[in-house]
Amino acid sequence: MVLQAYYYFGVFPPLTFAVASTAVLLGLSALKEVFEFGGARVVGEREGVLIIGTGDHDKWDTQKDMVNNLVGATCG
Numbered sequence: 001m002v003l004q005a006y007y008y009f010g011v012f013p014p015l016t017f018a019v020a021s022t023a024v025l026l027g028l029s030a031l032k033e034v035f036e037f038g039g040a041r042v043v044g045e046r047e048g049v050l051i052i053g054t055g056d057h058d059k060w061d062t063q064k065d066m067v068n069n070l071v072g073a074t075c076g
Helices: 002-009 014-043 061-075
Strands: none
Touching: 014 061
16 A cells, blocks of 8 residues: 555655555554454454464453564564
């Protein structure tokens, strides 16, 4: 999405491009977390939706995932 906007509107400053790319990636990761929450509501807690096994054992799993996604998006 950011790349299409880049081609449509012209050259963005590098900082704007980096912030917009990070925001899009964090939005997609938040969508995945919402999907996991919905799956936990449908199939039950600790059943897992996108992972193999017993699911999340930590109540801070979403926050850890989002921080890891932020670090990954920033490094990328």
